[in-house]
Amino acid sequence: MNQKINIGLFGYGVVGESLYHVLKHSKTVDAGVSKICVKQKDKKRSLAENQFTFNKEDIIDDRDINLVVELIDDAEEAYDIVKRCLQNNKSVVSGNKKMLAHHLDELIDLQEKTDASLLYDASACGSIPIIRNIEEYYDNDLLKSVTGILNGSSNYILSKIFNEGLGYETALKQAQDLGFAESNPSLDVDGLDSLYKLIIIATHALGTFVLPDQVFNYGISNLKESDVQFAREKNFKIKLVAQLIKLDDESFTMFVIPRLVRPDKYIYNVEDEYNGVVIQGEFYDKQFMFGKGAGGFPTGSAVLSDITARSHNYKYEYKKQKYFKKLEYRTDHEIEIYLRYKNIVDFSYFEFENISEKYTGPDHNYVVGKIKLDNLLKIRSILSKLDVFLAYIRN
Template identity: 50%
Template structure:
C-alpha cells in the first residue's frame, strides 16, 4: 500500500484558528503531518506551544526547502496575499483561511495556480466546518445547479437569533455576541455584510465558475435591522436571516447577492440558529440538499484546515471545473426583487425607484412598505443603506422578467398607495 506523502508545515498565525489546528494535529499523531515552524507578529505573547517553534521571520518558513506546505491563518489580507504568492512561486502547497484576501485577489490567485500547478486550498475560508467548496467542486454540475442559498456568517446569525428569541434590540444583541466571542471588538466586517460577501465571491467561483469583484455584488448586512422588524416578522410567523444566494434565471444567467431576508418557518435556513451556518443547494435531480454546521470557532475552523491538509497528502487540487471545463455562468443584475422596507420618514425613500408598491402602512411607530424594485436600481444607489432604513427581502423575492409585464398591469390598481 502506497504511503501517504509526508507533510512538513510552516504555519502563519497562532490565533484562534492557528492554535486550533495545532491542538487538532496533536490529537491525530497518525496524520503524517508536522508543524516545523510558526510565524507570529508578537514574540512576547505567551502561547500554548514550545517556544522554539515560533519565529517573527517569514522567510524562515518561505525559504525552508524542507517545508512543503504553508498554512496561512492570519487576519491581514495584504500580508496573506504576499505569503501565498511567495509560497506558490516557491513550489509549496498552500492552505488558507483568509476569505477577504481570496475574494479580493481571486483572478490573480487563479492565474498563479495555473502557472505553478501547485495546490491552493481554502475550505475553511467559507463556512468553516461545512465542506461546501469541495462538494460544489466535485459533486454539482453547472448545468444542473439551480440555486444555492446560505447563512455564511455566524456573528450576524447569532445577533438575529438573540433579537428574535430574547427580544433584544440590535445593540444589546451585538454586545452579547462580543462578550461571548462571536463578534469582534470592531464588528463592522461582520454586521455590515462584508464577511458574508467575501465568502460568497469564493463560493460563486466553485458553484457557477463566476469570478467577480466584491464591489460588483449587491449586498448589505444587518446593521439597520430594528427590533420592530423582528416583531413584524414574528407576527407573520417569519424569521429574519442574512442570506447569501445565487439563482440561475430562465435566461441562463445568475443572479447573486447578500441581503437580509424573511425566512418561513419551514425553510431549512430557519433551523440555523446562533453561530451556526447552513447551506441549501438545489439541483436538477437531487432537489434540495442541506448542509449544516459551525461556521466559526477554533476547532471547527481548525478541522476544515485539517481537511485541506489531509487532501494534500494525495496531491488534491481544485480543478475549477465550472470555470475551465464548462462555459462559466454570467452574473446579471437584470432581475426584480420584492422587498420590505421599514423607515422613519417617507422623504428618505426613493419612491420612483420602485416598479410598484403593494403595501404601505404605519405600525409599531414605523413606516412599512412592500414593493418591487429592479436589482440594478439597488446596486447603483445607496439610499436603502442609510441609517434608519431597513431593507429585507420577502420570503419569495425573485420575480422573473417574463412575469413582470403581467404583474405591472395588475399593479396599476394599487397606484397611488404612497403619499407624495
C-alpha cells in the first residue's frame, strides 16, 4: 500500500540538492520535502531560507515527518541522527557508507526492534541497485563471490593513466577539477571508500558484518610508471577492485587491492567514473552490473528508489543473517601479488609463501608470489610509507 511520504532531509550538498530535483521530476511517488537540515548558516542556497533549519531536532522530533533522508558528509553525526530516528520509530534512507560500515550491525538490531526501516541502496555503487538485488534475488546459498570496481574516482584516474598516458598526479588533478575526487582524495585512492561499500555488500551477500579495520585495503596512491609499464607489457590494465569470496560452506574472505586485469574480464572495460560489479555463483556462473557509481543525479536516483520502496513499506529482511548458518570471516587466505620495491628493507616486511617470478633492475625490482592476507593486514599501517606498490595478479 502506498503512503504519503513527508521527508525530513539532512544535507543539501551534491546528493541532497540533486535528490530535491529528482523528486520534483518523479510522478510515481507521493513524496515531498518538508524540511532540510544543513550546517553552515551563511551559505548561499538555491531554495528559500525558510525551507532550511540548522537544528537537527526540528526534523527528529517532528511527528509529521515520516521519512528521514540522511545525506550529510559527517559519519559520526549521521550515526547519531540515524540511531535517534530509528529509536523514534522514524524510517531512514541513508547514503552514508562510512557510517554504515562502522555501525550497521547495531543499526540492524535497532531496526528489528521497531516498525521503522533503514534503507541504503545509494551507499554502495551509486545508481547500481546492488544491495536490493543481492537481498532479493541472491537470497540463496548459490552466491560464491562478488568482485567490483566500487569507486568512480580511482577508476577515473586509472583510466586516464592507461588510456591517455597521463601521470598519476595529472589524472588525480583532473578528477578533482571534474568533481569526481575529494579535495582530500585519500578516501577514494587509498581504497577506504571501496572497503566501506564492500562491507555493506558482504552483510547482505553473505550475512556477516565485519568491521573495516579487520579487512585489508590498499589503494593506488603509490602507483608508478614502472607498474603501468609492467601491466602494459603483460596486456593487463590496473583497476582498484573490491572482492568477497565464499571459501567453503563455513567461511569467506574479502579485501580491496589494485588488480592486474586481463582483457577477457568484464571489469577490464569499466572506464572513467563508472562502477561495475560481477556476481558469481554456482549454476548461473557470472552476472555483471554496470553504471554510474557516483555523482549527484545518479546517487539521487538511487535515493529516490529507496524512498519509493519505503512508500510500499519495504524493509531489508537480512535473510542470510536470519536464516542461514553464519559464515566465519577468515584472513588466512593466500593471494598472488605483484610487488614492486626498491630496497631490501621494504621487501623484508613481506612474508611470501612462494615466489614465482623475480626481476632486479637499476631503478626498481619486482616479484610475483603468493602471500597470506594475514601478513598484509599486519603491515597495512606502514604500507603507504614504503616505496612499494602491490597488485593482485592471477593468470
